[in-house]
Amino acid sequence: MVELTEILQLSPSVALRPEPFGALAYHFGNRRLTFLKRPELVQVVSSLNGTDPLKDVLQKCQIPEPKWDVFTKAIASLMKADMIHSLSPGKTSQKEPHND
């Protein structure tokens, strides 16, 4: 799970490709392709700049607070897939072994 205070950054190995429904995120390292199904999520993910805590990013993207839970879950699963890294101490995301 990810904390709202964590400082996050999109992995340098990941490229986002805009699509009408949101975006594709492709990880050049583990070659996983993930679909971001909401333009708001794309906005949040591309606003992770490695300096602001997640909470600030959500606010800046004008995501209403009741929805934060959904967004943090999505972010957490992107972290599991090594798409997003945490820069907060002790929170360095673990690289998962991959099999593709």
Added chain:
Amino acid sequence: MTETLTTVRPTGGTLIEQFEFGLDAPICLTWELTYACNLSCNHCLSSSGRRDPNELTTKQCEDIIDELQRMQVFYVNIGGGEPTIRPDFWHLLDYAIAHEVGIKFSTNGSRITPEKARLLAATDYVDVQVSLDGATAQVNDPLRGEGSFDMALKALTNLAEAGFKDAKISVVVTRDNVHQLDAFKTLADQFGATLRLTRLRPSGRGADIWDQLHPTAEQQRELYDWLLLNGEGVLTGDSFFHLAAYGEAMPGLNLCGAGRVVCLIDPIGDVYACPFAIHDRFKAGNVLDGNGFQEVWQESELFLELRSPQTGGACSSCSAYDSCRGGCMAAKFFTGLPLDGPDPECVKGHSEDALLDPNRVIPLASQDHSRASARKNSGPIPITISRQVPARFCDEDPLTESAALNSVTT
């Protein structure tokens, strides 16, 4: 480029619904670099053999790669023919990788020498699929050619010894090899490779022998059961979504991605809806015309048609329609069945009558690069072929494993 779509895309909904309206760029692009091949597999979906004199030049290929980079097509499946026969193959591989276009290529293994294997092991963003259609030479060689089993195993050995991680063994499931699924898995494990199973489709030379070679109804069930048990760790792309009509969803998107998320660029630059749909009916344009591949992908009439809502025809009343969606467009087309009806391998048996219809017309191939010896249009399965083929088995199919629907659904 939603403006270019003639129908209005809904907002929200499932990913599949979104995909039916197409994407700005393909996810699963297959690019056949050459029709030349040193084998002549009976079921080659692209009827390969001889090189086409109009094959794209190195420069034209580089231009396509540049365009794919601009469109953010993150990887392409390279096939043929046998792609490594092109003298500029290794150059194009480097060029693509340097331009952020990863490569998965299918090969019969004949040219994966220890030296090339070391080169591949040292390259990021490259995936190798060695084609094999039997877990023994006895089953493999009649289809792919004398000596082709050993050739593939040699390539896998070279790759493993060079430290290449996780090669793929690509198998087209046929009537003759369904009983070897466990053996294929064991073989893959031995090489530290991953097994990839794809469906035999009646395309290219496969059309000639599909009747005799496609799995029987009982075998389809066997395959389905096997996939449910062993599916983890075996790749299938979206190959077998027609089997979802048995009850359980299959891996992948369970959707015909032709012209929506999938397409093929052939050796002369023609763009088709799917690697298994090489026919004028499914030709969208050519990369050398007008504004190149992007224009074909985003604006061709054919692709817009494929992205507009389809009717289920005879399938719409079927209880399994939501999962099976009538199956594979190419399989229907090349067996002369209506495109909006059941798949020729409909697991509910709803295409049996149509297949027996004496008036069924099988469309003629609109192109063929087979060597004279490789094509047998009638009679039993040709067993004696002097040299065999490649066969690029698509991975092409839609979404391969990488699209393993880790979809973030908010």
